[in-house]
Every structure is written in C-alpha cells, then in structure tokens.
Amino acid sequence: MGDLDGTFKKDYETMAQNYLNVTKLDGRSGILRVTSDGKPVGSGILGKQFPLNLYFAYGIRNSFGIDWDPVTGTMWETENGPHYGDELNIVEPGFNSGWAIVQGLWKPNFESIGELNLEPKGLVNFEGRGEYSRPEFTWILPIAPTALKFSNSINYGNKYYNDLFVADANTGTIYHFELNENRTSLRLDGVLRDLIAHDEKEMEEIIFAEEVGRIIDMQLGPDGNLYILSTNNKGAGIDRVISAQATS
Helix, strand or coil: CCCCCCCCCHHHCCHHHCCCCCCCCCCCCEEECECCCCCECCCCCCCCCCCHHHEEEECCCCCCEEEECCCCCCEEEEECCCCCCEEEEEECCCEECCCCCCECCECCCCCCCCCECCCCCCCCCCCCCCEECCCCEEECCCCCEEEEEEECCCCCCHHHCCEEEEEECCCCCEEEECECCCCCCECCCHHHCCCEECCHHHHHHHEEECCCCEEEEEEECCCCCEEEEEEECCEEEEEEEEECCEEC
16 A cells, blocks of 8 residues: 555655654555455554554555565565655565655655665654665666566576566566575676666666556466556557567
C-alpha cells in the first residue's frame, strides 16, 4: 500500500511515513500481512494494536511489485520515487524503506534531485522493532519499476535460472539481475558496481528485453515463460517472452 499521494500533507502524515510527532496509522505506506480471512498474523511484527499488527514493512512511498526468492524465501520489492530514486529492496520483517526521510539515497525533493542522505536520522523504529536498510539497487532516472519476478524456469538457459527480473512502466523494459552466492545482494560489476544506474547508458548493462509497452504486471507461466501485461497507445495486451530481447 502506497502513501496515496498523502505525503507532506499535514492531515495525512502517519508513523508509517516516518513522522515522529504523530501517532496515526491507517494502513498506508507499508506492506501488510494478513491471513486468508483478512486477520492479523500472530501478534504482529511491529506491535499488537490494529492496524500496526498488520504491517510487515513500512516507510514505503509507492510499490507495485513483490516476489519471493525461490531459493531462500526472502521477499524483494520495487518502489517508485518522486522523480528520481526508484528502488529495488530486500524486505525483511520490520523493514523500514525510509520514506519520507529518504528516497533511494537522497533527501526527497520534488523539484530536483535531493541531497545525499546515506545515514538517515529521525526514523520511526517502533521501539526497535523496525529497521531501515538501504536499497539493493537504485535508478536515478524515473523508470517507474512495477512488476518483479524470480524465474526458476530453464527456458532461458542456466544463465537466468533463479534470477530476478524487474519491469518498468516508463520505458517498457525488463531488467535482469543475478544474485550473489548467498543470495543476500545483487551481483553487479563495472559501472553498476556502486548499485546505482545513473543514466540510460548504464542501464544497458542489465536489459533483458525492451519495447514491451507500459508494463503493469509480469508472471511466470506454467510453460516456464514470462508473460507481460502492458498497455500502449492502442490498448492493453499480454506478451510472452520467448527469449532475451524477443517477445511474441
């Protein structure tokens, strides 16, 4: 659940957006975990009172994709910045993504890229039960990441087995990421070693497929292929990715 355009509006500020001087919580700006009946799971991660007991993670501006590593079971998530600082995150229980104190690696600013904020201060931690961690990858350009999917299919060869794919809405691109041996971070070399895509040239290093359309969702089909739901000027459609750089 995103912040629903409620950030920096006094009546909509909540603890889940890292505002220290309020006590309000309303389910926004977080990943909520519930049973199939819509009930809290156990006593809650961050606290026992409703709706805090629903929060699995918080400090999230707008997220459009989550998936679980098929090897470790760890959750990963995409997050959209204001007009820079799109993120790819590992989400552990109690994860604080930092909004609205930090987006990507910067202070939020809707006019120009903000100042670096590598060690954000003044974050809500719910008496030590919540913890901030930096993004695993950040785009400076606003690509609007949406769907995120791990592929445990052999259709694309061993090179991509159990790897991570991220789609975006702004450019119609699918990005490919390999994880390190322990699957605790991304394995990136060269210009992306700093875990930041500064421009379109650097993004070329991780492109798996492109010109797909405004990607909304991405799923792994029973045939082992990725299926992409996207829109364009002619409407909406579903594409099947049969190999890198190609769709049908």
